Amino acid sequence: MESGAAAGPVAGRFPFPYTPYRIQEQFMEALYGALEAGRVGIFESPTGTGKSLSLICGALAWLRDWEEKRRQEEARLLALGAGGQDALSPQQARPGSADTAGQPDWVTAFVQKKEEQDMVDRLKEEQIRRKKREDRLEKIRQNVQLKYAAKRKRCEEDEAKRLLQLSKEALSQGAGEGALDQLDHNEEELILAEYESDDEKKVVSGLEEDDDDLEEEHVTKIYYCSRTHSQLSQFVREVQKSPFGKDTRLVSLGSRQNLCVNEEVRRLGALQLINDRCMEMQKNKHEKKSNEENEGKKRRVSRTVCPFNSFEQMQFLRDEVLVEVKDIEQLVSLGRETKACPYYGSRFAIPAAQLVVLPYQMLLHEPTRNAAGIKLKDQVVIIDEAHNLIDTITCIHSAEVSGSQLCCAHSQLLQYMERYRKHLKAKNLMYIKQILYLLEQFVAMLGGNVNQNPGSQTVSQTGTVLKSINDFLFQSQIDNINLFKVQRYCEKSLISRKLFGFVERYGGPSSAVKTNKENQKVAGLQDFLLTLQQGSDKEAGTPQSPPMEAEQDQLRTASPLMQIEGFLSALTNANQDGRVILNRQGTVGQSSLKFLLLNPAVHFAKVVEECRAVIIAGGTMQPVADFREQLLCCAGVDPARIVEFSCGHVIPPENILPIILCSGPSNQQLEFTYQTRDLPQMMDETGRILCNLCNVIPGGVVCFFPSYEYEKQVYGHWEKSGLLSRLAARKKIFQEPKKANQVEQVLVEYAKCIKRCSQTGGQMTGALLLSVVGGKMSEGINFSDDLGRCVIMVGMPYPNIRSPELQEKMTWLDKTMPRAGGQTPSRVLIENLCMKAVNQSIGRAIRHQKDFASILLLDHRYTRPAIFNKLPQWIRERTQVKPAFGSAFAELRKFHRGKLDAL
DSSP, X not given: OOOSOOSSOOTTOSOOSSOOOHHHHHHHHHHXXXXXXXXXXXXXXXXXXXXXXXXXXXXXXXXXXXXXXXXXXXXXHHHHHHHSSSOOOHHHHOTTOOXXXXXXXXXXXXXXXXXXXXXXXXXXXXHHHHHHHHHHHXXXXXXXXXXXXXXXXXXXXXXXXXXXXXXXXXXXXXXXXXXXXXXXXXXXXXXXXXXXXXXXXXXXXXXXXXXGGGGOOOOOOEEEEESXXXXXXXXXXXHHHSTTTTTOOEEEOOOHHHHOOOHHHHTTOSHHHHHHHHHHHHHHHHHHHHHHHTTTSSOOOOOOOOTTOOHHHHHHHHXXXXXXXXXXXXXXXXXXXXXXOHXXXXXXXXXXXXXXXXXXXXXXXXXXXXXXXXXXXXXXXXXOSGGGHHHHHHHHTOEEEEXXXXXXXXXXXXXXXXXXXXXXXXXXXXXXXXXXXXXXHXXXXXXXXXXXXXXXXXXXXXXXXXEEHHHXXXXXXXXXXXXXXXXXXXXXXXXXXXXXXXXXXXTSTTSOOOOSHHHHHHHHHHHHHHHHHHHHHHHHHXXXXXXXXXXXXXXXXXXXXXXXXXXXXXXXXXXXXXXXXXXXXXXXXXXXXXXXXXXXXXXXXXXXXXXXXXXXXXXXOOSOHHIIIIIIITTTOOGGXXXXXXXXXXXXXXXXXXXXXXXXXXXXXXXXXXXXXXXHHHHXXXXXXXXXXXXXXXXXXXXXXXOHHHHHHHHHHHHXXXXXXXXXXXXXXXXXXXXXXXXXXXXXXXXXXXXXXXXXXXXXXXXXXXXETTSSSXXXXXXXXGGGSEEEEESOOOOOTTOHHHHHHHHHHHHHSOOBTTBOHHHHHHHHHHHHHHHHHHTTSOOSTTOOEEXXXXXXXXXXXXXXXXXXXXXXXXXXXXXXXXXXXXXXXHHHHHHHHHO
């Protein structure tokens, strides 16, 4: 990093790729101040104001200055140490002068001197280690030849390994058939290894532990996390373009799904399967070593180890990562080229990195964080795109399993135990029996029998019941089982992976199963799985079940135990922090058990406690009260430590026209409550408003509805009434698809249509996109320039307060939170959820300084002060309230005509 720059946050002192806007300077100053003072900050900077660059330059400028101060302090201490080594105090020379009343002076002085000397020694060691690392990285930077030498060495090693393998195979041919009695070739891989102990041991991720560099001290760093891999890649590209791009040691972390370069493992598709296969290969590597040491004993079936898991190659990859800033894609290419695992190689780079870029899940979920080797003590964490942070933490720590999955897992595990009973050690059998009992009791709680087909068992008492964790454990009679130990067993033994391999081998209708005695039981598993599969296919067709994603589908049928492990883990939360929801539908198979986390602060508390500073940032963070109260104060953060920063937009005031419209063209009052929004006159009035607007607004118009169902209902009504064809004469109509994989195609067509219309002229003036709040289009997609000249919000997207989960959350808040401004916490929650969704959606239109758009909020309730004040400040300041449609229409026409003339 660059050094010798400003020691404090002075405007203009932040290195920046261009002259920053004033609001960017303010943002960086506030950020620098928060990091320096060790605060927890809530930072809001509207999209289009260069938030990413402000975060990068502000935070890295602070880190550069902090490192410089630390270097100066080290130099001062080392100089003191070097100068005063032999200068013993007079008392040390005269040990006889002990003070009988208390501690002798010379002892006190000696202890103090010893502590100082230890500190100096520690600093010297640190300096040597740092120098070693810097020299190594500099050598790589300067000497391209090193790379080619390393590459050639790898090729030679690969060839030697191949020849050795061929020799071994040639020698072992004809040396006996199976490895163990009654087991098919390679079937030993499915047997659980002996489970040694219940005590959790720290396992280094399958790599040699004796290397110095693994013990490398974690330097002070910034952890930056965002929601998606594409957002993280975008951030890394911004770092590359920034003045810090050349001198920052940055590492990108990701899931195995994104980073694995072993094609055999990647082909498994589902994340859980990839994780388990990878961990199994790690285990095989350890076992292979111990087997080689015990060679000459009973021959064992060779187990697959990952060819990319080479310690030496991963060290090489680590250094390459630290030398030059790389995003995930570049990291994967490097992994393929160097035959080194990017997933583990990138973790090696964490201690020395200055900036670690990672997805939410990795930072917010403690077991994942620990597994990745992330240490938060005295570090800085920046959470970007954090408007949904509370929901994200809740989702990460919640879990759901269906009756089908529970029965399926029970059947698979029972068949597995029967087949391999003679080969399993006592402790394995004990835990398998415990898991079988748990599954049996869970199904009983749904009103079913685990030994019968869940698809044909009808539930007598349908409905939803919520229970505290303790009540659920008592009523299901599992309170005598130590769930922590069962959870640890699942994790360490990789039982779900073994079970998946077993089902893969014997469960599919296509696998040829011998009909000897051993296999008759297994043949029964096929038939049972087929009936479950048909049962779940029927379920998928029922109206209440949403379309399942392919990966989820694969997991549910392939290894239900993986899903169930998540539910068991959730049950280990404290009783007051969550609830178990028993959702009993038509059949046992359709019913489900769900763990709902009520208090996300318990999982966030460790982050804010350990870190030096935490910054929660986003484009639209309003309303911020729930971050402050539900997350930070509940996590024990001192209110004095919390700092808030919000800045305006870079666009001039005349480039945005927000209007709250209270009534339509036929003077129908606009109020889209659950009771009134289905009325034909409300749907007609909405259509008339859109028809009028599409006559005067060029390019793209994006209209948000509260839900998919309501959008579909309104569309159907317009089709019947003829309003749709009137709309279609001016704008081509597109609807947001429900399936994520179709979104891209709709957006491409939408953009093409707008471009075509602007070039050809004529009656058709662009396109109208009917979207859904909280859907794919309301987050992360930019409707800049002609793609979004007007954003319309139909009604207020309040959440469904009839949802049992939401009702429970409201009850919990009213019990645990104080009233604010005369409103109950539950009422505030409902309004905040609604306005967060509105702010996210309407923020889609303005994406840069020269952009312009109008925003139309169709509902008179937006004028209520409690609601109005929750709009982002930069929109609120410019909003006009229009009781009648006429003046609103005139204002809109004037705005868009003026902009067209100016273009």
